[in-house]
Amino acid sequence: MPGMHAMDDFLNAEGLRAALGPATGCDHCAGLQCAGWESVTAPLGPPLLQPLGTLRDPAIDEPTYLERHAEGTSFWHARAPVALTHFPYNRCTVWRCPQCRRGFLQYTEAGGYYVDHRVRAIDPALIEA
Ligand SMILES: [Zn+2]
Numbered sequence: 395m396p397g398m399h400a401m402d403d404f405l406n407a408e409g410l411r412a413a414l415g416p417a418t419g420c421d422h423c424a425g426l427q428c429a430g431w432e433s434v435t436a437p438l439g440p441p442l443l444q445p446l447g448t449l450r451d452p453a454i455d456e457p458t459y460l461e462r463h464a465e466g467t468s469f470w471h472a473r474a475p476v477a478l479t480h481f482p483y484n485r486c487t488v489w490r491c492p493q494c495r496r497g498f499l500q501y502t503e504a505g506g507y508y509v510d511h512r513v514r515a516i517d518p519a520l521i522e523a
Contacts (some may be wrong), residue, residue: 403447415495
């Protein structure tokens with residue numbers, strides 16, 4: 395049913411594209427300029443963003459840490475592919491702006507001595523299964 399989502403709803407590329415609007419944004423979400431990954435002090439949520447689900451496939455016990463890069467891009471690059479089956483996308487939660495449906499991904503990087511919350515806006519043109 396459209397509009398009904400839970401955080402454990404698994405989204406594949408098709409579902410992700412269907413749920414999201416263009417990457418242009420609106421007044422509500424204009425404060426988020428994160429074409430590439432950006433660190434934030436705490437995870438973002440309502441009322442700024444609405445939860446849609448997860449990219450973590452429940453059928454996979456331990457998602458890969460392999461990264462996928464395109465020619466001329468790197469992990470932090472604004473045009474890096476949104477490679478859904480690769481790290482870190484395979485561990486992300488999915489959010490969207492409740493006004494314009496611009497999509498966002500979030501995950502938490504946990505190192506030995508730090509925790510880093512990261513957010514990236516989704517350009518649907520960059521989504522790769
Ligand atoms: Zn918006």
